[in-house]
Amino acid sequence: MIYEIAQLPVYTEQVEAFRRAFTQVEPLLCRAKGYCGHLLAQGIETPQVFNLIVKWASLEDHTPGFEASEDHRVFMQGLETYFADEPTVYHIEGAAFVRHMGNADAPSSSWF
Numbered sequence: 091m092i093y094e095i096a097q098l099p100v101y102t103e104q105v106e107a108f109r110r111a112f113t114q115v116e117p118l119l120c121r122a123k124g125y126c127g128h129l130l131a132q133g134i135e136t137p138q139v140f141n142l143i144v145k146w147a148s149l150e151d152h153t154p155g156f157e158a159s160e161d162h163r164v165f166m167q168g169l170e171t172y173f174a175d176e177p178t179v180y181h182i183e184g185a186a187f188v189r190h191m192g193n194a195d196a197p198s199s200s201w202f
Contacts, residue, residue, distance in 0.1 A: 091126065092149050096142040097178040098169070105138060108172040115168035118161040119144065124151020138174065149181055 100108045112130060119128060124147035133139040146152045156162050 092146050092152070092181050092183045094142075094144040094146060094152050094179060094181055096144075098140040098142060098173065099175040099177070100138050100140060100172045101174045102138045104172045105132075108140070108169070111168050111172060115165045118165045119156075122151070122156040122159070122161060124148055124155060152181070 098108075119125060126145040126147055128142065128144040131141045131143070133141065144152070146156075
């Protein structure tokens with residue numbers, strides 16, 4: 091398993107429109123081969139920057155897989171008008187998030 095992390099800088103005045111547009115193109119991502127889940131999170135200090143974290147079965151499922159597909163082209167076409175700058179994308183690998191046993195109040199994660 092690998093994680094794609096995409097930082098998506100959105101025009102401040104377009105934040106709500108971006109959220110709506112994302113829900114329209116989201117099914118294209120979800121049906122990709124090797125897709126295992128995602129999280130779209132808005133920055134707290136920088137609310138105009140969204141972080142899209144996608145869990146993939148392998149790096150190849152994301153690139154070249156999804157990135158070379160028609161679904162990716164349409165996915166990006168639906169979002170690119172909201173980008174204030176070029177998105178930054180990178181990949182990480184590692185195990186699931188671990189909840190420390192001493193912190194019973196910490197919420198558990200269902201897909202990380």
